[in-house]
Amino acid sequence: MKTEQGTRRTMSVPEMRRLIGINKTESYWLVHRNFFKTDMIGGRMRIDIESFEKWYANQVKHKKVNGEPPGRELRERTYSFQEAANILGIHDCDLYAVWKNEGLEYVVVDFKRRILVEVFERWYTGQSVYHKVDHIPTADELDDEYICLQDAADILGISREKLAKIARTEEIGKLLDSTICNNKRWITRKSFELFLNAQNTYRIVSDEDKSGKEHEPVEIKEYISRQDAAKLAGVTESTITKWMHLGKFTCTGAGQVLRIHRQEFITWMNEYREGER
Numbered sequence: 001m002k003t004e005q006g007t008r009r010t011m012s013v014p015e016m017r018r019l020i021g022i023n024k025t026e027s028y029w030l031v032h033r034n035f036f037k038t039d040m041i042g043g044r045m046r047i048d049i050e051s052f053e054k055w056y057a058n059q060v061k062h063k064k065v066n067g068e069p070p071g072r073e074l075r076e077r078t079y080s081f082q083e084a085a086n087i088l089g090i091h092d093c094d095l096y097a098v099w100k101n102e103g104l105e106y107v108v109v110d111f112k113r114r115i116l117v118e119v120f121e122r123w124y125t126g127q128s129v130y131h132k133v134d135h136i137p138t139a140d141e142l143d144d145e146y147i148c149l150q151d152a153a154d155i156l157g158i159s160r161e162k163l164a165k166i167a168r169t170e171e172i173g174k175l176l177d178s179t180i181c182n183n184k185r186w187i188t189r190k191s192f193e194l195f196l197n198a199q200n201t202y203r204i205v206s207d208e209d210k211s212g213k214e215h216e217p218v219e220i221k222e223y224i225s226r227q228d229a230a231k232l233a234g235v236t237e238s239t240i241t242k243w244m245h246l247g248k249f250t251c252t253g254a255g256q257v258l259r260i261h262r263q264e265f266i267t268w269m270n271e272y273r274e275g276e277r
Contacts, residue, residue, distance in 0.1 A: 010039065010047060012047070013031060030062075031047070035055045061110040085183070093183075105119050137181055142186060146186040155204055156203070156205065166202070172198060194228060194232070223260060224259065225259060249261060249265045
């Protein structure tokens with residue numbers, strides 16, 4: 001059998017220890033828990049590599065210093081509560097409560113509870129309260145394309161609770177495209193910029209919050225695209241184009257790069273809506 005150890009079928013305990021970067025005490029604790037097969041060869045304990053790899057693919061606590069991530073097989077058949085919560089766009093404590101209240105099955109791996117995929121899917125199809133999100137952001141996407149709700153609130157100089165209320169109850173808050181991932185609420189940077197550019201009530205108050213933490217800049221545009229204007233007004237781009245041709249607000253540029261003066265458009269849009277009431 002070909003393995004990361006070449007064609008050998010066994011390895012020593014020190015080799016295993018170096019492979020996953022643990023100390024001597026912990027390595028012998030794993031051995032004595034019988035997580036994988038061992039044999040005495042030439043008076044020394046040897047670990048069966050095939051059984052070690054099987055164990056490695058079904059746990060997530062230990063990671064090889066250099067090599068594939070752990071838990072490949074485990075993740076194919078189970079979810080952690082946080083992974084399942086991310087699928088639904090909720091906090092894992094809410095999912096824990098559902099599992100506890102409904103007495104649903106779970107398994108324990110590395111002293112942590114996990115949900116069998118088949119159990120999760122059976123529960124999901126039998127309820128109508130929770131819905132799967134369209135997309136679960138990756139770690140890189142969260143870093144590059146999202147801003148957490150707390151940081152967004154700090155940028156505006158308001159509390160997290162205040163911004164959450166704006167998103168829930170105010171018409172302008174509908175522009176904030178958010179999701180819950182890893183037990184935090186995140187807002188897409190694009191929708192946050194759109195929110196800032198759509199009104200003048202909530203503004204950036206400082207480049208630093210009270211702790212002195214610097215925030216990445218959020219763009220406040222003097223001119224916005226037809227697409228952005230359409231989202232702000234809740235109409236199609238062709239309607240925006242028609243209004244532009246009627247000279248309802250100031251534009252600059254030409255053709256596909258034509259831009260609309262943000263503040264003038266907001267002022268006109270508010271007056272237009274007032275006139276419709």
